[in-house]
Amino acid sequence: MTIVGVILAGGEGRRLGGVRKADLRLGNRALIDWVSGALEAQCSAIVISSGPKAFSAVPGRVCLADAENGIAGPTAGLLAGALWVRANARDSLMLSVSVDTPFWPDDFARRAADLLTGGHHCVVSAFGERDYPTNALWRPGPLISHLETIAPAPRGPSIRSVQAALGVRRLDYAQTHAQNPFAGVNTCGDLLALSRRLGQPER
Template sequence: MDPRHEVTGLILAGGQGRRMGGCDKGLEPFAGRPLVGHVHERLEGKVAAVWINANRHLAEYEALAERVVSDRESGFQGPLMGIHSGLCAVATPWVLVVPCDTPALPHDLVSRLVTGLGEGDIAVAHDGERLHPVVALIRTSLAADLAAALSDGERKIDRWYARHAWRAVDFSDCPEAFANLNTRDEKQRLEARLSEE
């Protein structure tokens, strides 16, 4: 698989940001630019295109990605709905989903997920201690199955993955790369750490 032709990156920025006071996390300033810009940079040039899944401030996001895809159903229904919306919209056979609040993702994320996929349909990052279900490479043809799961009320990513041939991909050498920002304190600490690198 050549990810520069067969994979579309999809940054999930469609949530409500409840733990950060309802802010639109992807647009939160981080080290001088929007948080989502740092995530975009980690994927740019390594996949066919980088899209953003967003449900607010669409004009701002459109300036930061090749395309913005909103959830197919309203009501902030969670990351599975964002993933489904991306799977339905892209033309590539694979989608790489990542959250908008992980600015330190590994530079080799794409290549390692592709390698770790093997014959599977889904490859999910594992930091040695826990799985990161919203950092995953997913076969686009699973869109119909995900639509059925959503219509049955499923909102848990790991339960949907369990229906398919999925692989955990080892990133235990860089667990700090998956730090995500749920509070302003976490944001300040990670800004300080990245500024020292």
């Protein structure tokens, strides 16, 4: 089974002063480059979900803008990615990863695929008691079918509600990793905390 990686990079970075998260640097490397590098060994293709407006600052990557007058927020990015997968890599699974997740684990796709069975159409990343809904493995077909039944609205639907509707399983890394591989960047303090992890073992 092939897997297409979709990097969710459409956030406005409001708590970071309006700086696009994809451009933030960790160890003199842009966050989007960290995530792209982590996904290359797990995915047959990688595309960028860039939110309402496509940006072209990622050489060699397809950038997908949200559909106009459709659902809003991160779920719009999921729909754009899933539609691309259906059109260009039919029968592939879709791995969505937030652009601010630089320490993405190299075995997530393999471990999650083993859990994607029966009536479960999504596997969400978790660390201890906390889930990270944007970071998940999906069956694109059921995801598209569900999202296309939802009327457009200024906000939502939430990714958690979508996962609950599709049937979701958790993949908890607290049992195998000493540090949270799904930790993201919402504030300058978060970026500083992640910078302290550079060079440290993740397991």
